[in-house]
Amino acid sequence: MTPATDSPPPAPTRLIATDLDGTLLRDDKTVSERTIAALAAAEEAGIEVFFVTGRPARWMDVVSDHVHSHGLAICANGAAVADLRADGKLLTVHALEREAALHTIHTLRERAPGTSFAIELTTGINYEPAYPPFHLDPAAAVAVAEKLLHEDAPGTGAPVLKVLAHHTELAPDEFLSLARAAAGDRASFTRSSPSALLEVSGLGVSKASTLAECCARRGISPSEVVAFGDMPNDVEMLSWAGASYAMGNAHPAALAAASGRTLTNNEDGVAVVIERIIAAR
Incomplete structure (x- = not known):
């Protein structure tokens, strides 16, 4: 062929x-x-x-x-x-600005209840308790997203590469359309997984x-x-x-x-x- x-x-x-x-x-x-x-x-x-x-x-x-x-x-x-x-x-x-990351997380919590999040930093991945575990990253921290994104002072935290948003019930393309409509003016949304797993990057990235x-x-x-x-x-x-x-x-x-x-x-x-x-x- x-x-x-x-x-x-x-x-x-x-x-x-x-x-x-x-x-x-x-x-x-x-x-x-x-x-x-x-x-x-x-x-x-x-x-x-x-x-x-x-x-x-x-x-x-x-x-x-x-x-x-x-x-x-x-x-x-x-x-x-x-x-x-x-x-x-x-x-x-x-980087994805932390303010935009938090806005996205809060928006998806409201628009798609049941969404769980992971935060990919330049130093590695961390995720929420409800998020599917990363077996390739056993040293990851597990906490709510807001805590994972917390900085003691602005600019002191490791840069955020992307936020991952996972939903157990929504269809993947439906979840993507919902997220883009709800917060597409603050970040870039895409997907590469067969499941309802969104990848959130800085706007225009x-x-x-x-x-x-x-x-x-x-x-x-x-x-x-x-x-x-x-x-x-x-x-x-x-x-x-x-x-x-x-x-x-x-x-x-x-x-x-x-x-x-x-x-x-x-x-x-x-x-x-x-x-x-x-x-x-």
């Missing part, structure tokens, strides 16, 4: 931006040998590869062995740029906004970027890039935003397109 597109991306491709979960990674969270080879071939051809994900930097071990010349990753849906060659050191942070900054510093235009994604948190990036591919397993919003479509993550859809890009060169 080949991607459902009529022609390869416009040349020259200078940067490939790919989501991880549901996109580059297979469902078992591995990177296939074919995909590993395609990433290496892209780098050898002089094409930079950026991992662009909702994951925090500390969860990037799934791809850290496949970093080549640059080693940079955009994490937390654009809230941070990390250097994977330096143990995930954060180079850039676009997205994978696309930070990717655009990284590309501008390199003199790379949107037309020279090929992007891959599968969920609502990829929509802005898929719309921004000159050529973009939604995975065969993608959410309808990602399919609508992308200029093309490739195979599923389990069928190495990213590798298929990269191989075509290399062949076209």
Whole structure:
């Protein structure tokens, strides 16, 4: 099978931006040998590869062995740029202001009773007692969100990368629409989980906004970027890039935003397109 597109991306491709979960990674969270080879071939051809994900930097071990010349990753849906060659050191942070975070939390408590919250800081994740526990983060603090966001003095707390909001009964897209209508003027809302789990970033912060900054510093235009994604948190990036591919397993919003479509993550859809890009060169 080949991607459902009529022609390869416009040349020259200078940067490939790919989501991880549901996109580059297979469902078992591995990177296939074919995909590993395609990433290496892209780098050898002089094409930079950026991992662009909702994951925090500390969860990037799934791809850290496949970093080549640059080693940079955009994490937390654009809230941070990390250097994977330096143990995930954060180079850039676009924080969610605590006042906006508290406003969002109070608004969702009122509009969607039963919502529980987690707070992703530059120092790690903390969450409320009702929030599903993070087994990968056993040292997380557990307390109500307001306490987790408390600062002894303004500006003394670690920057907030994002707030996670979880609901046990609402449909995922319904929850997202509700949140955007209720507090979309104070923060950016998206989702990447199959459950009703929202990811709240600073207003205007997205994978696309930070990717655009990284590309501008390199003199790379949107037309020279090929992007891959599968969920609502990829929509802005898929719309921004000159050529973009939604995975065969993608959410309808990602399919609508992308200029093309490739195979599923389990069928190495990213590798298929990269191989075509290399062949076209």
